Amino acid sequence: MREFSFLHISDLHLCEPFKNNIYLDGYFLREEMWRTLQNAVMYANDKNIDFIFITGDIFNKEYFTKAHALRFIEILKNFMGEKIFIIFGNHDYVGGDNVLVDVDIPENIIVNFSNEIDEFVLQDYDLSIFMHSWTNSIERVPVIDAIKFKSKRNILLLHSGTNVDSNYMPVAVSSLNRFDYVALGHIHKPMELSKNVCYSGSLTPLSIGETGDHGGMYGVIDEKLKLQFVRLSELKYIDTELNVDGLSYEEIIETLKIEGGINILRLKLKGSKNIYINSDDLKATLSNFYKCVEILDERIYTEEFMKTHSELFAGIVNFLDKKNLDENLRREVIENAIKHLVGTK
Numbered sequence: 475m476r477e478f479s480f481l482h483i484s485d486l487h488l489c490e491p492f493k494n495n496i497y498l499d500g501y502f503l504r505e506e507m508w509r510t511l512q513n514a515v516m517y518a519n520d521k522n523i524d525f526i527f528i529t530g531d532i533f534n535k536e537y538f539t540k541a542h543a544l545r546f547i548e549i550l551k552n553f554m555g556e557k558i559f560i561i562f563g564n565h566d567y568v569g570g571d572n573v574l575v576d577v578d579i580p581e582n583i584i585v586n587f588s589n590e591i592d593e594f595v596l597q598d599y600d601l602s603i604f605m606h607s608w609t610n611s612i613e614r615v616p617v618i619d620a621i622k623f624k625s626k627r628n629i630l631l632l633h634s635g636t637n638v639d640s641n642y643m644p645v646a647v648s649s650l651n652r653f654d655y656v657a658l659g660h661i662h663k664p665m666e667l668s669k670n671v672c673y674s675g676s677l678t679p680l681s682i683g684e685t686g687d688h689g690g691m692y693g694v695i696d697e698k699l700k701l702q703f704v705r706l707s708e709l710k711y712i713d714t715e716l717n718v719d720g721l722s723y724e725e726i727i728e729t730l731k732i733e734g735g736i737n738i739l740r741l742k743l744k745g746s747k748n749i750y751i752n753s754d755d756l757k758a759t760l761s762n763f764y765k766c767v768e769i770l771d772e773r774i775y776t777e778e779f780m781k782t783h784s785e786l787f788a789g790i791v792n793f794l795d796k797k798n799l800d801e802n803l804r805r806e807v808i809e810n811a812i813k814h815l816v817g818t819k
């Protein structure tokens with residue numbers, strides 16, 4: 475049987491407004507998503523991939539115009555493999571104002587506009603691609619068990635919450651296992667539900683909630699499936715904690731250093747607050763490695779520290795009480811006193 479390869483990508487969310495992203499500018503992020511799609515197509519060409527599967531939530535309907543639809547198609551036209559298969563999800567469902575309906579689509583791009591399961595047969599490969607799209611903001615669960623296989627190899631493209639997010643057209647994973655591969659969209663974290671049923675995750679991460687590498691699933695099928703996650707997005711959110719006890723300033727930087735890519739860091743400092751760390755300095759140093767840095771100092775003073783300095787603190791507090799300072803100023807004086815007491819890193 476003829477071997478073939480595919481790249482499964484999903485949840486592109488093109489034209490997302492990013493109103494709540496505190497780290498990066500919306501325009502930058504939207505352009506980054508287009509760039510990542512270009513990366514995906516280039517990767518597919520480099521690897522001589524035969525098929526690309528795109529499993530829904532390709533765009534935000536509210537902001538995705540016909541001009542964007544043309545830009546989308548222009549990028550896909552660079553694909554040198556056999557065919558691209560596209561389904562729609564709950565964000566870009568077919569009913570209403572899905573602008574892809576009004577655009578000329580090249581012959582090698584197969585777009586599924588139906589919520590009935592459609593089959594596309596590729597005889598040369600003894601392969602059937604089954605597709606299902608959302609045509610409404612709420613979609614009923616398709617009957618998958620009734621599908622009869624004509625081809626030797628069968629792939630299903632679905633945008634479903636399965637058992638992970640059961641509010642979104644949950645399909646039982648048990649009815650998916652007989653396919654050679656099931657390309658799932660909806661969940662933004664890359665995830666293998668079983669060895670042949672996978673979420674590729676969102677192509678580009680959308681928020682600090684979507685940490686880690688993002689990209690797609692690269693698969694090769696001859697008799698068996700060989701599958702591998704590939705990173706395609708330069709953008710990466712890192713949400714991490716660091717216990718700084720016993721670490722020098724240099725060691726903290728060394729631990730958090732990162733090379734390459736566009737990285738966004740949210741760092742929670744943990745441990746004891748006995749040592750003063752200037753978070754503005756730390757942020758400035760880390761900005762050499764990250765496009766954006768947020769530092770949350772969650773360290774606390776240890777009991778031992780409080781005990782050792784209790785008399786002194788009591789003295790300071792007593793003194794400030796007499797001065798009748800406002801709360802913010804009072805806190806500032808105490809923080810400064812502590813800073814001088816414990817020394818700096």
Ligand SMILES: [Mn+2]
Binds near residue numbers: 531565660661
């Ligand atoms: Mn999505």
